[in-house]
Amino acid sequence: MNKVGIVATGITPFTMDDKKIESVLLESTKELLKNNPSIPKNEIDSVIVSTNNNSKYLSPILSEMIGIKPKIAHSIENLCNSGTNSIVSGYSYIASGLADLVLISGAERYDSPGQILDWDNSRGAFKHPIFWASIFTSAYKREFSIKDEDLAIISVKNHKHAQKNPNALSKKTYSINDVINSKAITGDLKLLDCSRSCTGSASILLASEKIAKEISDNPVWITGIGQKTISAGFTKNDSLSSMESTKISSKNALKMAQKEIEQIDVAEIHDAFSVCEPMALESIGFTNSGNGLKFAKELHESDNFKINPRGGLIGSGHPLGATGIAQTIEIVQQLQSKAHNRQVENAKTGLVHNMSAAATSSTVLVLET
Amino acid sequence: MNKVGIVATGITPFTMDDKKIESVLLESTKELLKNNPSIPKNEIDSVIVSTNNNSKYLSPILSEMIGIKPKIAHSIENLCNSGTNSIVSGYSYIASGLADLVLISGAERYDSPGQILDWDNSRGAFKHPIFWASIFTSAYKREFSIKDEDLAIISVKNHKHAQKNPNALSKKTYSINDVINSKAITGDLKLLDCSRSCTGSASILLASEKIAKEISDNPVWITGIGQKTISAGFTKNDSLSSMESTKISSKNALKMAQKEIEQIDVAEIHDAFSVCEPMALESIGFTNSGNGLKFAKELHESDNFKINPRGGLIGSGHPLGATGIAQTIEIVQQLQSKAHNRQVENAKTGLVHNMSAAATSSTVLVLET
Numbered sequence: 153m154n155k156v157g158i159v160a161t162g163i164t165p166f167t168m169d170d171k172k173i174e175s176v177l178l179e180s181t182k183e184l185l186k187n188n189p190s191i192p193k194n195e196i197d198s199v200i201v202s203t204n205n206n207s208k209y210l211s212p213i214l215s216e217m218i219g220i221k222p223k224i225a226h227s228i229e230n231l232c233n234s235g236t237n238s239i240v241s242g243y244s245y246i247a248s249g250l251a252d253l254v255l256i257s258g259a260e261r262y263d264s265p266g267q268i269l270d271w272d273n274s275r276g277a278f279k280h281p282i283f284w285a286s287i288f289t290s291a292y293k294r295e296f297s298i299k300d301e302d303l304a305i306i307s308v309k310n311h312k313h314a315q316k317n318p319n320a321l322s323k324k325t326y327s328i329n330d331v332i333n334s335k336a337i338t339g340d341l342k343l344l345d346c347s348r349s350c351t352g353s354a355s356i357l358l359a360s361e362k363i364a365k366e367i368s369d370n371p372v373w374i375t376g377i378g379q380k381t382i383s384a385g386f387t388k389n390d391s392l393s394s395m396e397s398t399k400i401s402s403k404n405a406l407k408m409a410q411k412e413i414e415q416i417d418v419a420e421i422h423d424a425f426s427v428c429e430p431m432a433l434e435s436i437g438f439t440n441s442g443n444g445l446k447f448a449k450e451l452h453e454s455d456n457f458k459i460n461p462r463g464g465l466i467g468s469g470h471p472l473g474a475t476g477i478a479q480t481i482e483i484v485q486q487l488q489s490k491a492h493n494r495q496v497e498n499a500k501t502g503l504v505h506n507m508s509a510a511a512t513s514s515t516v517l518v519l520e521t
Numbered sequence: 522m523n524k525v526g527i528v529a530t531g532i533t534p535f536t537m538d539d540k541k542i543e544s545v546l547l548e549s550t551k552e553l554l555k556n557n558p559s560i561p562k563n564e565i566d567s568v569i570v571s572t573n574n575n576s577k578y579l580s581p582i583l584s585e586m587i588g589i590k591p592k593i594a595h596s597i598e599n600l601c602n603s604g605t606n607s608i609v610s611g612y613s614y615i616a617s618g619l620a621d622l623v624l625i626s627g628a629e630r631y632d633s634p635g636q637i638l639d640w641d642n643s644r645g646a647f648k649h650p651i652f653w654a655s656i657f658t659s660a661y662k663r664e665f666s667i668k669d670e671d672l673a674i675i676s677v678k679n680h681k682h683a684q685k686n687p688n689a690l691s692k693k694t695y696s697i698n699d700v701i702n703s704k705a706i707t708g709d710l711k712l713l714d715c716s717r718s719c720t721g722s723a724s725i726l727l728a729s730e731k732i733a734k735e736i737s738d739n740p741v742w743i744t745g746i747g748q749k750t751i752s753a754g755f756t757k758n759d760s761l762s763s764m765e766s767t768k769i770s771s772k773n774a775l776k777m778a779q780k781e782i783e784q785i786d787v788a789e790i791h792d793a794f795s796v797c798e799p800m801a802l803e804s805i806g807f808t809n810s811g812n813g814l815k816f817a818k819e820l821h822e823s824d825n826f827k828i829n830p831r832g833g834l835i836g837s838g839h840p841l842g843a844t845g846i847a848q849t850i851e852i853v854q855q856l857q858s859k860a861h862n863r864q865v866e867n868a869k870t871g872l873v874h875n876m877s878a879a880a881t882s883s884t885v886l887v888l889e890t
Contacts, residue, residue, distance in 0.1 A: 230580060
């Protein structure tokens with residue numbers, strides 16, 4: 153199989169701006185090209201757009217806007233993990249030999265239609281993600297005797313990390329008391345436990361091994377891929393306090409990369425809501441079942457940025473189609489020692505965890521220098 | 522590279538029915554499974570949904586509806602060639618080794634939002650496809666001194682073919698006079714020159730070489746793939762009487778398959794409007810520039826079904842996201858000698874041409890037994 157490397161990235165600040173999706177999409181692509189003036193733009197032979205926006209033909213539109221004529225061009229949607237699905241698709245175009253240089257651009261507006269899964273009648277009128285997050289939180293707290301102040305550590309940590317990420321939506325830090333006293337969204341969910349849907353864009357360029365080595369001094373290689381879809385409807389979840397799709401994805405990604413979880417130096421975890429971070433840490437295997445908050449608290453207290461260094465979704469904001477790409481960019485920057493004051497020391501191997509709709513589907517990527 | 526075969530197909534009648542997209546999508550998938558009871562359903566490891574519909578998470582939804590838990594699951598959109606883009610994506614998942622058995626299901630409703638490309642301001646208020654089709658028709662007629670009655674042969678032929686396709690939307694044949702006397706849609710376009718957006722669904726199953734040989738007696742192999750995007754905006758087209766993206770796609774698909782155009786026994790051509798068929802026949806290389814209508818007329822008069830045996834888009838109807846998959850199914854049936862009374866004799870090698878938005882992008886596939 154052809155080896156696939158990440159050779160360029162572009163990301164712009166996440167905001168609540170009311171901009172056309174085409175403009176949002178263009179921003180991070182322009183940033184990528186500006187950051188990498190030696191990229192042979194005309195050799196980009198594939199353009200994949202990751203979004204939940206209803207606008208059509210966005211890949212040819214983006215291609216025309218940046219002045220290229222690719223072979224492969226289309227959009228990909230799968231709610232919140234559209235971004236990593238697009239990266240895996242780009243990987244497969246290169247690994248199969250159909251493409252050599254694939255641009256993947258994700259973009260979303262704050263009012264994304266991907267926030268609601270209308271089809272899921274099992275949720276009755278409760279179709280907004282706050283409802284499954286509320287049930288997850290309630291179940292996790294009950295099963296592991298967790299108090300609100302224990303859970304609040306995730307929001308405190310990730311807002312703190314976000315202050316070192318110039319593109320993050322969050323511009324403030326919060327205390328444990330701030331989190332538990334923030335507005336009650338449901339009986340089990342506080343406002344500061346929620347990531348915010350926002351306007352944002354993130355782009356990466358994938359290349360075949362030969363081209364990656366020609367155009368980049370330090371490509372980051374995609375060495376592990378794991379994906380799993382359990383269902384679409386929330387009520388089909390086997391457990392309300394763990395993530396089956398994440399367990400399977402993580403196991404398969406680590407196996408493909410021939411890595412043990414102990415070898416992961418830095419990770420992006422899909423903390424759409426506070427409870428998702430400990431659940432994912434446990435399902436990925438970073439720690440034992442029920443121990444996720446203790447694990448996160450120890451990192452927080454030692455100022456260790458290993459988990460969600462850019463501030464996760466809670467600190468960075470959550471532009472759905474861009475999120476998985478933004479997570480991947482953070483790991484690329486960490487592995488290239490370009491993460492400035494949020495750099496995790498000696499990070500050689502990283503992991504990205506991106507999921508959709510109450511973890512009914514997950515993607516896990518392993519990246520290495 | 523791993524070889525990729527088509528091992529099962531499912532297609533249901535194209536209609537003007539007002540059904541939920543999830544129901545439409547399920548219809549052809551159920552048909553595929555019903556037609557192929559020996560398919561190991563639980564081994565389907567990828568599900569790609571091709572559509573322009575605004576509903577989200579359709580691949581996990583379809584997976585849940587048929588009771589499977591795939592690894593890879595997402596939707597693909599690229600207007601009218603979403604279907605062949607999905608097939609190429611499925612091909613790459615298998616050829617790269619990430620998947621072994623990929624279900625590709627396309628579906629659309631008659632009121633598809635993919636009919637209008639809002640972004641293209643170069644068209645002013647004239648954003649419906651009838652306007653670019655009208656300009657193409659006018660340019661083609663002027664350049665090659667074509668009369669309305671010459672062009673009408675395409676609609677006559679394709680409606681005739683559709684009467685032998687039980688899934689076609691058209692239930693009637695028309696004469697040259699019927700076509701030229703049908704309602705004028707624009708100065709250059711008659712009602713019967715237009716394919717109709719409709720409700721429809723089409724599904725195929727792709728397999729790696731090893732699995733294809735295990736589960737199918739006569740898989741059809743995808744041996745050539747060519748794709749090209751020239752622009753998104755209509756006014757960026759180099760020519761108004763040929764299709765640059767189709768020329769490049771066809772050349773590359775034939776090169777990959779190591780075939781000459783003379784070796785193509787049967788072809789599906791994207792006749793969104795009458796004029797598209799001669800333009801595509803010329804751009805693909807079946808005949809010389811300006812000779813497309815003469816070529817089609819000779820086939821029609823000798824009752825040769827080589828081009829658009831199922832009736833093309835004009836006869837079959839055009840459910841956008843399903844169209845490229847329906848075209849591919851027709852070629853599969855032809856190569857497997859299962860096309861009943863529309864069978865082209867001794868068809869061993871076939872071609873699929875699928876395009877979007879005034880041929881600003883095209884896909885060409887070569888299929889072989």
